[in-house]
Amino acid sequence: MNEHNPTAPAWPALRVADWTETRDTLHMWMQIVGKVRLSLSPLVNHWWQVTSYVTARGLGTGAIPYGTRALDIEFDFCSNRLHLRTSDGGAGEVALEPKSVAQFHAETMQALADLGIDVRIQPTPNEVEPAIPFAEDTVHCAYDPDAASLFWRQLVQADRVFRTFRSHFVGKVSPVHFFWGAMDLACTRFSGRSAPIHPGGAPNCGDWVMVEGYSHELSSCGFWPGGGEEGAFYSYSYPAPEGFAGFPVGPRDAFYSNEFQQFLLPYEAVRKAADPDATVLEFLQDTYRAAADLGNWDRSALECDPDRWDALR
Structure with a gap:
């Protein structure tokens, strides 16, 4: 134990x-x-x-x-x-x-x-x-309890920061949840508009699955054990508005990956930052702005102040 x-x-x-x-x-x-x-x-x-x-x-x-x-x-x-x-x-x-x-x-x-x-x-x-x-499947048979625990502890931190980010949105937004298909923790915001039919293409997954998942215009962020030496935070938009890939985002270690068609922030850059929470939140907010501003989302109707009732508590 x-x-x-x-x-x-x-x-x-x-x-x-x-x-x-x-x-x-x-x-x-x-x-x-x-x-x-x-x-x-x-x-x-x-x-x-x-x-x-x-x-x-x-x-x-x-x-x-x-x-x-x-x-x-x-x-x-x-x-x-x-x-x-x-x-x-x-x-x-x-x-x-x-x-x-x-x-x-x-x-x-x-x-x-x-x-x-x-x-x-x-x-x-x-x-x-x-x-x-x-x-x-007798090919996959390894289990290192220390590694599994460390991954879970990474998820604990990501989940905590994603919940803070989620609290600033009053529009349709997913829970912070873990998708076992790609093994990633995610949180997705929606503009309220429908999206073009998704072309699918995920391996061993019916295209209709992606059609349901991407039925409405969205900006999604998450964390998964890939994309960096220690995993990566990611953010993408569907459909991606014109200019999305070139939108300036912080922090300095964030970049747009042509391979994955999304912004990435290596986990190791977050872990080593003076303020990891602020580093992740900067990435999440900047990449959301890329989707919302370039996609003409009604931000004034979709965003909120999570501290709006603090003075009356």
Whole structure:
């Protein structure tokens, strides 16, 4: 079990190259759990019903409806257990330790069955290539608990700052949530206008999935374990307005990636900054301005002051 360490840096270092095998295995495990929620939950716009959320111990699904009961599933990176809980007091767990995706899949489905949860999930992962069926995947089998914990701690910091950024928007905006398809934490703002039909193109993912996800004009930001030596913060717009790629944004380490078609800010630049929170917020606000100003969003109607009631509290 990971013990509390008050002297540990809030923004931990974790080189992507040092945990790639664990990352890829954990990604597949997260897809299995995410697909359970997908299978049992009614559709919410932009697939918001399938995501996970940062918790005080890891990543959790929140309550999933199952008949008159509720189920939640949590990756606990403090105890290295997958916890499964039901509203009638049922509980199960799966150890997070070196094991194949096939074994994790079998153990998770058995734990669900033991709780009386009858669910079938899509048998293959999305947004990855190759898409090895979960029940046959013995390739991905690494799990470094320290690396998993460090990644979660990165997410804790990103989640906290994203929540501050989200609080300044009164228009339609997503929760801060974790998408298991691309393994990224995201928050998305919307202009209120519909968008052109998305062309799709994500590997092993139907184009119609992207059509739903990008049905309305948006500015999206997030964090994922790629794009930099220690991961990266990102921001993009759909559709990207003319001049978006050339819009000046801060901080100085931020740049537009032609490869990814979005702005990136390496995590290591944030971690080393004198004020990491301010560094991320500058990136988020500047890249949002690029989308909103160039796209002629009605900013006065969409933005708000989260401190507007402080004087009356």
